[in-house]
Amino acid sequence: MSEITEEQIAKEELVDQTIPRWSKYRSEMLQSFPSPYKGEKDSLADEITKAIRTLDQLKPEKKGGAAFLGTDPNLVIDFEHVKEAVLENGMQTSSEVIQKAIKLFEGLPNWGHPLTMNNVNPQGNTAAIVASILTEIFAPNILEGEYAWNIHQAELESGAILANLAGWESKKSGCVYTYGGSGCWTYHLKYALTSVLPDSRNKGIRTDAKVICSQQAHYTMLNSTDWMGLGMDNLILIKTDIDTNAMDMGHLEEVLKDCQSKKIPVASVVCTMGTTDANAYDPVEQVYHLINKYPNPNGFGKIFLYCDSVIGWSWLTFKNYDFKINPLGFSEAVLPYIEENYNAVKGIFFADAFGADFHKTGFSPYISSAFVYKDAAAFESLLSRPCSSYLQPRSPYNPLNYTLEVSRTATGSMAGWATLKFFGHEGFQSVLGGILENKVYLLQKMKDHPSIVCVNPEDFGFVTLLRIYPPGIHTSVQYELELKDKAHKEDLLKHNNLTHAIGDLLFEWFRSGKKINGQCTPYLSFTSRFRPAAYNRDLKDSEAMIFALKIFPLNVSITPQVMDHVLLCISAARDQITQIKIPNE
Numbered sequence: 001m002s003e004i005t006e007e008q009i010a011k012e013e014l015v016d017q018t019i020p021r022w023s024k025y026r027s028e029m030l031q032s033f034p035s036p037y038k039g040e041k042d043s044l045a046d047e048i049t050k051a052i053r054t055l056d057q058l059k060p061e062k063k064g065g066a067a068f069l070g071t072d073p074n075l076v077i078d079f080e081h082v083k084e085a086v087l088e089n090g091m092q093t094s095s096e097v098i099q100k101a102i103k104l105f106e107g108l109p110n111w112g113h114p115l116t117m118n119n120v121n122p123q124g125n126t127a128a129i130v131a132s133i134l135t136e137i138f139a140p141n142i143l144e145g146e147y148a149w150n151i152h153q154a155e156l157e158s159g160a161i162l163a164n165l166a167g168w169e170s171k172k173s174g175c176v177y178t179y180g181g182s183g184c185w186t187y188h189l190k191y192a193l194t195s196v197l198p199d200s201r202n203k204g205i206r207t208d209a210k211v212i213c214s215q216q217a218h219y220t221m222l223n224s225t226d227w228m229g230l231g232m233d234n235l236i237l238i239k240t241d242i243d244t245n246a247m248d249m250g251h252l253e254e255v256l257k258d259c260q261s262k263k264i265p266v267a268s269v270v271c272t273m274g275t276t277d278a279n280a281y282d283p284v285e286q287v288y289h290l291i292n293k294y295p296n297p298n299g300f301g302k303i304f305l306y307c308d309s310v311i312g313w314s315w316l317t318f319k320n321y322d323f324k325i326n327p328l329g330f331s332e333a334v335l336p337y338i339e340e341n342y343n344a345v346k347g348i349f350f351a352d353a354f355g356a357d358f359h360k361t362g363f364s365p366y367i368s369s370a371f372v373y374k375d376a377a378a379f380e381s382l383l384s385r386p387c388s389s390y391l392q393p394r395s396p397y398n399p400l401n402y403t404l405e406v407s408r409t410a411t412g413s414m415a416g417w418a419t420l421k422f423f424g425h426e427g428f429q430s431v432l433g434g435i436l437e438n439k440v441y442l443l444q445k446m447k448d449h450p451s452i453v454c455v456n457p458e459d460f461g462f463v464t465l466l467r468i469y470p471p472g473i474h475t476s477v478q479y480e481l482e483l484k485d486k487a488h489k490e491d492l493l494k495h496n497n498l499t500h501a502i503g504d505l506l507f508e509w510f511r512s513g514k515k516i517n518g519q520c521t522p523y524l525s526f527t528s529r530f531r532p533a534a535y536n537r538d539l540k541d542s543e544a545m546i547f548a549l550k551i552f553p554l555n556v557s558i559t560p561q562v563m564d565h566v567l568l569c570i571s572a573a574r575d576q577i578t579q580i581k582i583p584n585e
């Protein structure tokens with residue numbers, strides 16, 4: 001179909017001269033808005049069904065298909081001209097626009113494909129996707145009760161369920177869904193600054209309060225301290241343990257003591273609970289005791305304890321799991337992993353607030369992040385503002401009086417809530433435990449590949465990080481030297497480059513639909529900063545970092561057979577690179 005042309009309109013106007021053009025446009029448009037009445041032919045229902053069927057056509061064949069949508073792997077945006085777009089004069093039909101929208105999905109990674117394992121981004125479950133879509137149709141605005149009405153149940157129940165998982169009294173706790181794990185970080189920082197620097201809401205932040213987190217903390221620490229106006233220089237990074245990547249309690253104590261002796265207030269200490277590249281968990285309970293041991297100087301509020309658990313939170317669903325009886329029948333090898341994860345996150349109990357990304361380990365669509373706080377009365381009153389003059393409180397629940405955002409979409413709260421209802425404890429347990437079943441299989445299989453070394457063997461989380469060396473090298477000995485001995489820095493850099501090149505080649509293969517053994521190659525990624533070398537714990541040397549390939553087998557379609565294939569493809573990529581780049585080895 002093409003644009004509705006002026007000629008067409010003029011022709012129709014000949015038929016009925018009395019109808020002005022704007023009115024014709026409006027009746028055209030009416031066909032493309034959802035009907036307000038039931039039983040009518042509704043373009044929305046028709047178009048959605050059609051659109052989803054068409055989108056489905058972009059999926060690959062089950063046998064041998066690549067892990068992206070459509071057939072064209074290329075970026076086809078015309079970057080040279082794209083910003084010359086202007087609003088066209090006439091209307092297009094909504095069907096046409098929808099077809100164009102579907103075309104934009106061409107080439108997008110297929111997050112639910114068994115070969116996709118590049119990061120913590122599993123495809124959302126159907127209940128969550130549909131619940132989210134519903135809120136786009138009859139758009140509740142969860143800023144306050146009148147515009148959200150019963151939809152607020154999703155946020156309120158999510159808050160209760162998450163608080164309960166943390167071991168908190170749910171009636172006294174609360175949550176707000178916000179714009180990501182980074183939004184949760186920012187919420188915590190605002191909350192912390194407001195309680196530690198009581199004047200700051202009116203006078204601004206005039207004191208260099210410190211925010212303490214580990215070297216492994218997510219880079220969103222920069223976003224939050226920057227945008228909140230505290231300044232990135234007020235971050236203090238605590239060294240991490242060379243084996244576990246967890247915050248070093250000795251160093252934290254030194255820093256807290258130092259701040260106290262210099263009368264410098266600390267706004268918050270952030271425990272990261274599950275990081276992207278290393279599954280580091282900081283020991284919350286110990287941090288809690290240290291915070292109490294070194295309180296802020298007089299005149300400043302209590303140091304805030306935040307858990308950035310946006311990845312790790314879902315292990316809390318193992319709260320009542322009987323690891324002895326093992327009712328879900330996890331394998332013996334996997335049980336200790338699960339238990340370790342649960343034991344690591346249960347310390348969230350000691351925090352003042354934590355973040356939960358449903359779009360990560362909650363198998364929900366973007367953006368569905370919950371900032372959960374232990375003391376609802378404190379948070380909501382500390383940040384309260386006078387109510388708007390044009391909104392009337394029609395319900396007891398009106399978060400606009402203390403949230404960062406004004407209008408808030410319900411897509412996230414409905415997605416998160418739908419997932420909580422859909423999964424229940426056992427659903428979460430099965431999905432999470434199932435990932436570890438695949439991972440443990442992978443670790444087992446890696447032993448058959450002498451050039452591959454797992455660099456995060458102590459890590460009980462989802463991700464497996466590995467380095468692959470040229471043939472003929474005693475891999476594990478070589479890696480130990482590169483990790484610990486400065487004399488081997490040159491080798492470290494050389495093999496970092498090799499890892500980088502393999503990572504890039506695998507990406508190229510994924511994009512070009514290369515096949516090995518009749519199957520496409522996996523969509524993986526790599527990290528250029530898994531951890532600093534042991535002699536570089538103060539991070540002074542920007543080069544002495546461990547690169548590693550990353551395998552994140554998060555989505556539910558992944559099976560052990562896929563893992564065998566992944567190892568094969570990594571070896572093949574190594575062979576190709578070493579033949580080209582290091583011919584003498």
Ligand SMILES: *Cc1c(COP(=O)(O)O)cnc(C)c1O
Pocket residue numbers: 179180181182183185218220272273274275276308309310311357369
């Ligand atoms: C992903 C992540 C963030 C940022 O969350 P978004 O949802 O991407 O905004 C923050 N912290 C940690 C530990 C993360 O893994």
